[in-house]
Amino acid sequence: MNQLTSSKSGALKGIFTVPGDKSISHRSLIMGALAVGESTVTGLLEGEDVLGTAAALRELGADIYKDDKNVWHIHGVGIGGLKQPNKALDMGNSGTGVRLLMGLVATHPITVTFTGDESLCSRPMKRVTIPLTEFGAHFSGNENGTLPITVKGAKMPLPISYKLPVASAQVKSAIMLAGLNTPGITTVIETIPTRDHSERIFKYFGVPIKIDGENIQVTGQTELTPRKMAVPADPSSASFLIVAALIKEGSDILIRNVGINPARTGLFKTLIEMGGDIKFENERQECGEDVADIHVKYSELTGITVPPERAPSMIDEYPVLCIAATYAAGKTVMRGIEELRVKESDRIAIMVKGLKSCGVDVEEHDDGMTVSHSIVKGTIPIKTSLDHRIAMSFLVLGLCAENQVTIDDGSVIETSFPGFVDLLNSVGANIHS
Numbered sequence: 001m002n003q004l005t006s007s008k009s010g011a012l013k014g015i016f017t018v019p020g021d022k023s024i025s026h027r028s029l030i031m032g033a034l035a036v037g038e039s040t041v042t043g044l045l046e047g048e049d050v051l052g053t054a055a056a057l058r059e060l061g062a063d064i065y066k067d068d069k070n071v072w073h074i075h076g077v078g079i080g081g082l083k084q085p086n087k088a089l090d091m092g093n094s095g096t097g098v099r100l101l102m103g104l105v106a107t108h109p110i111t112v113t114f115t116g117d118e119s120l121c122s123r124p125m126k127r128v129t130i131p132l133t134e135f136g137a138h139f140s141g142n143e144n145g146t147l148p149i150t151v152k153g154a155k156m157p158l159p160i161s162y163k164l165p166v167a168s169a170q171v172k173s174a175i176m177l178a179g180l181n182t183p184g185i186t187t188v189i190e191t192i193p194t195r196d197h198s199e200r201i202f203k204y205f206g207v208p209i210k211i212d213g214e215n216i217q218v219t220g221q222t223e224l225t226p227r228k229m230a231v232p233a234d235p236s237s238a239s240f241l242i243v244a245a246l247i248k249e250g251s252d253i254l255i256r257n258v259g260i261n262p263a264r265t266g267l268f269k270t271l272i273e274m275g276g277d278i279k280f281e282n283e284r285q286e287c288g289e290d291v292a293d294i295h296v297k298y299s300e301l302t303g304i305t306v307p308p309e310r311a312p313s314m315i316d317e318y319p320v321l322c323i324a325a326t327y328a329a330g331k332t333v334m335r336g337i338e339e340l341r342v343k344e345s346d347r348i349a350i351m352v353k354g355l356k357s358c359g360v361d362v363e364e365h366d367d368g369m370t371v372s373h374s375i376v377k378g379t380i381p382i383k384t385s386l387d388h389r390i391a392m393s394f395l396v397l398g399l400c401a402e403n404q405v406t407i408d409d410g411s412v413i414e415t416s417f418p419g420f421v422d423l424l425n426s427v428g429a430n431i432h433s
Contacts, residue, residue, distance in 0.1 A: 004410035006398025011250030020231035032074030033062035049094035103174025232259035266314030301328035308336025325371035345385035378403025
């Protein structure tokens with residue numbers, strides 16, 4: 001356990017970047033492992049989740065290493081070339097990693113066991129295993145459908161057409177990855193758009209993919225072209241610095257090279273609607289992804305009702321939005337986000353409990369929460385429930401609190417944002433052990 005305490009600080013000022021996008025980092029490793037030849041990746045997020053995916057892909061036969069210039073090299077095995085691993089694949093805390101890799105191995109004639117930490121082993125996997133079974137894969141585990149799970153991949157996979165019952169980029173991507181080693185056309189029907197990193201990187205690596213309205217069609221068993229990838233900075237990670245600057249008087253920061261994929265910018269749109277001074281500079285496209293530098297200044301925020309249909313584009317950012325809402329005038333209403341209850345923790349319940357312990361006026365709903373402007377007081381250590389976004393959110397909360405805010409364990413932050421505390425402190429925060 002590594003308790004961390006955040007205390008009232010001065011203004012945040014500086015020009016910097018944040019670690020690479022986690023979603024794109026996972027996918028760049030996976031696609032490189034399926035290409036024939038060498039792919040390279042710069043800007044890879046070197047958090048525990050992504051490193052766990054790299055380790056798993058090595059067990060599946062890919063040669064992956066980092067050189068002394070921080071460039072990652074991936075020598076792929078080609079579509080259909082995955083090998084039988086010699087041990088269970090421990091995915092730590094990574095829901096993205098395990099769900100994507102389940103899709104990947106489901107259409108290979110190998111048997112793979114997936115496990116993870118206590119948090120990951122409590123998270124639902126049936127939403128992925130049910131569609132993957134239609135390809136011909138078999139899954140064995142406990143009756144709750146949680147890890148550990150053993151996947152027996154299909155020897156002769158059949159293409160499927162599957163309508164997503166929930167808005168989930170992870171489920172969509174797992175099906176698309178399964179389709180790569182399946183003859184014919186695999187179709188995912190997506191009625192509510194989710195982040196489209198998989199569609200973009202499939203195209204970049206040369207996968208025949210067609211998007212027709214709600215239908216995403218992947219043509220399988222096509223050789224992938226090795227690529228050079230430059231992973232943009234993670235907008236989810238940038239969000240913590242953006243909210244910190246908006247609520248801390250006198251702050252003025254510039255975050256370079258941030259991914260601004262429209263499917264990921266719901267929080268930025270919401271904060272601007274609340275009165276946030278956020279500007280996108282030097283907009284451009286790199287490796288199929290939209291990128292910009294983000295300039296943020298302190299702003300007097302006002303609460304709003306967040307449109308429920310915006311949830312897929314900001315689902316990971318609601319915890320830190322709660323922090324902005326605490327310091328915003330009036331009420332901020334967040335509904336239609338029941339998906340948060342099955343993340344690394346029940347993020348609705350954990351945020352509400354933690355905020356209340358800090359003196360924040362917050363109301364819990366079945367599908368969300370309402371946060372009112374509040375004076376933040378000190379608290380006993382907040383239980384983060386092994387959730388990195390909960391931990392970072394409460395450290396941001398403490399920057400403007402009357403008294404310090406302490407979390408029970410900051411070590412989990414390394415899963416997605418290595419160096420978070422050092423970076424915040426370097427621009428003016430006051431966080432310590």
